[in-house]
Amino acid sequence: xxxxxxxxxxxxxxxxxxxxxxxxxxxxxxxxxxxxxxxxxxxxxxxxxxxxxxxxxxxxxxxxxxxxxxxxxxxxxxxxxxxxxxxxxxxxxxxxxxxxxxxxxxxxxxxxxxxxxxxxxxxxxxxxxxxxxxxxxxxxxxxxxxxxxxxxxxxxxxxxxxxxxxxxxxxxxxxxxxxxxxxxxxxxxxxxxxxxxxxxxxxxxxxxxxxxxxxxxxxxxxxxxxxxxxxxxxxxxxxxxxxxxxxxxxxxxxxxxxxxxxxxxxxxxxxxxxxxxxxxxxxxxxxxxxxxxxxxxxxxxxxxxxxxxxxxxxxxxxxxxxxxxxxxxxxxxxxxxxxxxxxxxxxxxxxxxxxxxxxxxxxxxxxxxxxxxxxxxxxxxxxxxxxxxxxxxxxxxxxxxxxxxxxxxxxxxxxxxxxxxxxxxxxxxxxxxxxxxxxxxxxxxxxxxxxxxxxxxxxxxxxxxxxxxxxxxxxxxxxxxxxxxxxxxxxxxxxxxxxxxxxxxxxxxxxxxxxxxxxxxxxxxxxxxxxxxxxxxxxxxxxxxxxxxxxxxxxxxxxxxxxxxxxxxxxxxx
Numbered sequence: 349x350x351x352x353x354x355x356x357x358x359x360x361x362x363x364x365x366x367x368x369x370x371x372x373x374x375x376x377x378x379x380x381x382x383x384x385x386x387x388x389x390x391x392x393x394x395x396x397x398x399x400x401x402x403x404x405x406x407x408x409x410x411x412x413x414x415x416x417x418x419x420x421x422x423x424x425x426x427x428x429x430x431x432x433x434x435x436x437x438x439x440x441x442x443x444x445x446x447x448x449x450x451x452x453x454x455x456x457x458x459x460x461x462x463x464x465x466x467x468x469x470x471x472x473x474x475x476x477x478x479x480x481x482x483x484x485x486x487x488x489x490x491x492x493x494x495x496x497x498x499x500x501x502x503x504x505x506x507x508x509x510x511x512x513x514x515x516x517x518x519x520x521x522x523x524x525x526x527x528x529x530x531x532x533x534x535x536x537x538x539x540x541x542x543x544x545x546x547x548x549x550x551x552x553x554x555x556x557x558x559x560x561x562x563x564x565x566x567x568x569x570x571x572x573x574x575x576x577x578x579x580x581x582x583x584x585x586x587x588x589x590x591x592x593x594x595x596x597x598x599x600x601x602x603x604x605x606x607x608x609x610x611x612x613x614x615x616x617x618x619x620x621x622x623x624x625x626x627x628x629x630x631x632x633x634x635x636x637x638x639x640x641x642x643x644x645x646x647x648x649x650x651x652x653x654x655x656x657x658x659x660x661x662x663x664x665x666x667x668x669x670x671x672x673x674x675x676x677x678x679x680x681x682x683x684x685x686x687x688x689x690x691x692x693x694x695x696x697x698x699x700x701x702x703x704x705x706x707x708x709x710x711x712x713x714x715x716x717x718x719x720x721x722x723x724x725x726x727x728x729x730x731x732x733x734x735x736x737x738x739x740x741x742x743x744x745x746x747x748x749x750x751x752x753x754x755x756x757x758x759x760x761x762x763x764x765x766x767x768x769x770x771x772x773x774x775x776x777x778x779x780x781x782x783x784x785x786x787x788x789x790x791x792x793x794x795x796x797x798x799x800x801x802x803x804x805x806x807x808x809x810x811x812x813x814x815x816x817x818x819x820x821x822x823x824x825x826x827x828x829x830x831x832x833x834x835x836x837x838x839x840x841x842x843x844x845x846x847x848x849x850x851x852x853x854x855x856x857x858x859x860x861x862x863x864x865x866x867x868x869x870x871x872x873x874x875x876x877x878x879x880x881x882x883x884x885x886x887x888x889x890x891x892x893x894x895x896x897x898x899x900x901x902x903x904x905x906x907x908x909x910x911x912x913x914x915x916x917x918x919x920x921x922x
Contacts, residue, residue, distance in 0.1 A: 370395035390436025393463030395528035417447025422785030438476030453772025457516035489517030514547030551682035566635035575602030576640020585688035605761035624714035653911025747779035747803030750832035777806025860891035
């Protein structure tokens, strides 16, 4: 397994004097092409922060370690590059666990470097000691603790490679403070391999030929695509394949932006809050082409009722996902970009005219909709306006809750890596710092964070980060004074017993202004449009507090233990 950059060696350092472990960490990151890191210093990582002083790296000091790792996620998700995080030992490291789990669930390439107590204190309950390797093992793709400074050179290169190759994910490097200060006497400069880690990229052509035959025989084929398409940079190949074969397409939450939302073959998001058309198409199709997905429970509903009539094809970079949740007929481990290109080259065709007409009838009969009232502001209206005014070309991050689902429905992201959300873990507090990272990854793009009033308060302290760095993120708070999704479930399934779901919030405009950030407020559709336009005109960061209908619910919805075809929607009943 070759290294894709120029490795260090002792001769390279001959004219620069002695190099400490901490200095080598910074040098390695620079040589790997890293330009931006996120973090928060503390005692056990001070040697690395000292080496950072005067380096070429742009460090963003967040106000909480969880915000640092979510910002690194936003950076990675928006750019496709590896996000990098620094944190100290003990609470610094444990504050990263939620972000590591989030990145692990959503396949986000992150390298986290934590300080640790000196090697002589490990296992002795020293000040700010925590077994970060043991704690994070279940939520990292791989992790290391470096106790020999001469292993650091190899570990830095391996960690970066593991994070971005195959199915991407987070990698943690824990470095004791004395190792950071030790002098390196041996630099790694050669070929290396990682036993047991050989990502399979090239598809088996015979398997794809069998898939092509199945496609040619299908009467009601359907493409079901997810975040794996985006990670594989395979959106162009997907578009070519869908248009060539004339197969309708549905997307997971993580796959939004992978396929143009205005294309006639696109049916929207499927699953618990999927569109009627997408969920019925999955239920009625006779061939399901699952590309870059993991058959998540939020997608499948009751497994016994999921796509019951279909032959199933599953192509994914991670063989561990094949036949994990749903038994499939054609399990194929491969890079999706390569696999789709092979299918395009095969010029696969099938007769889908009747099927396409059927799904379009569903779209016309059961569209996504909401009631627009001039005196009241619906949350869907806010997101519809964002989509209209940006033409779907902004980068949108979301927090987690009802607003996340409304954003998935009504923000029509035109391009991959422009709809960034916490899918697998569903992490409140993700969206705002993720927007910070996304803005730094794409400083020429408009970045909007769609937040809930509850989620925003999880990392509200990052207003200081955007203020002092003049990061022009626009935060749009869908303020309904509730834990909205909790309230919706309590209303529908717990006899409307609203246990601890009504929340209080500060005056977000005053809070923003206290941090030196422009604050705006809106409570009607006309005010909302004016506020959005004013926010977009402003060159710096903005927070807009949208006071929306408090008890609006997200529909359609598949109730627990039901199939996707058993959706409920209050408006249909009316």
